[in-house]
Amino acid sequence: KTRGMLVTGTVVSDKVKKTAIVKLDYTRYIYKYERYLRKRSRIPAHNPECINAKLGDTVNMHETRRLSKTKSFVITGIEKKE
Secondary structure, three states, rough: OOOEEEEEEEEEEEOOOOOEEEEEEEEEEEOOOOEEEEEEEEEEOOOOOOOOOOOOEEOOOOOOOOOOOOOOEEEEEEEEEO
């Protein structure tokens, strides 16, 4: 069961069992300088055995209930395999 955000990112680590670290790149607009700021974040996500995303894959993630201390996203599909 999912809720909230749907994001797309790249798997940068899959060392932990049933967990993948997904990198998100996004831009923020700064009104004062009238420019965009490039930002990135690393989000731990649950990696189910039926999907089993590997390093370098582009994946879709949905927000869900808290699964552990750091995980509140689950990988729902692979957009592009590496």
